[in-house]
Amino acid sequence: MKTGGRTASFTLRDVVEAGTRIGLDQLSMQGVADALGVTTAALYRHVAGRSALERLVGEAILGELTLVDDPAEPAAAHLVSFAMQLRRFTLDHPGTGRYMQRLFPRGPSGLRLLEHQIIALGRRGYDPPAAVALSSAIATMAIGATVAEQERAALLGTPEAEETLAVIAGSELMRQAGAGIPAHTPEDYFVFMLTAAAEGLVTQVPPGRPVPAPGTSC
Structure with missing residues (x-):
C-alpha cells in the first residue's frame, strides 16, 4: 500500500500481531501482507518466508499458554x-x-x-x-x-x-x-x-x- 507516495512502514512486531490475529490455521505471507496493507515483497524484507513467519507467530501464540501445576497431584x-x-x-x-x-x-x-x-x-x-x-x-x-x-x-x-x-x-x-x-x-x-x-x-x-x-x- 502507498501512503502519500511512500510505502507504508511496519515493524516485525506488527507482523507478529497481524499473524496472531489471522491464526496459524489460516496463516500465509499474502494474508499478513494484506492485513498490514503492504506488498509481499515488503514483508519478505522482514521475514525470510512462510516457515519463519509460522515460527514467529507460533511462538507468540504459545507465549499465551501458562501451564498450571498443582503440587498435591501425583x-x-x-x-x-x-x-x-x-x-x-x-x-x-x-x-x-x-x-x-x-x-x-x-x-x-x-x-x-x-x-x-x-x-x-x-x-x-x-x-x-x-x-x-x-x-x-x-x-x-x-x-x-x-x-x-x-x-x-x-x-x-x-x-x-x-x-x-x-x-x-x-x-x-x-x-x-x-x-x-x-x-x-x-x-x-x-x-x-x-x-x-x-x-x-x-x-x-x-x-x-x-x-x-x-x-x-x-
Whole structure:
C-alpha cells in the first residue's frame, strides 16, 4: 500500500500481531501482507518466508499458554492435567496443534513449556531425562488426539462423514460394540485415553528410575 507516495512502514512486531490475529490455521505471507496493507515483497524484507513467519507467530501464540501445576497431584494426575491444558489451548487456537507436531520446541515459548514440565515432574521425584520423556509422550498423544478431534469436527455433516457412519451401521459386530459404549463427549474419551496412558507411563517409569533403554522394561 502507498501512503502519500511512500510505502507504508511496519515493524516485525506488527507482523507478529497481524499473524496472531489471522491464526496459524489460516496463516500465509499474502494474508499478513494484506492485513498490514503492504506488498509481499515488503514483508519478505522482514521475514525470510512462510516457515519463519509460522515460527514467529507460533511462538507468540504459545507465549499465551501458562501451564498450571498443582503440587498435591501425583505424577499420573499431573500428566493428565498437562494433557487437558494442551487440549483446551489447542482447541482455542486452531493450527497450534500442527505447529507443535511438526517441530518442537522452535523457540523460547515452546522451551518454556518443556522447562515447566521438567520442574513440575522434578517435584515428584523425576530427573530431567525422565521428565522430558514422560512429558513428550503425553504431549504427543494429547496433541495428536486433539488435532484428530478438530479434523473430525470439521467433517461433521459432510458426505464423507455420512459414508463412514453408513459403513459402521452395515456391520452387525460394530453395532453391538457401539451399543455397549456409554454416551460420552470427545473430552470424556480424551480423559479416558490419556489417563490410561499416563498411568501406564508412570508404571513403566516410576519416580527415581531412569528412562529404560529400548527393548527393556522396569
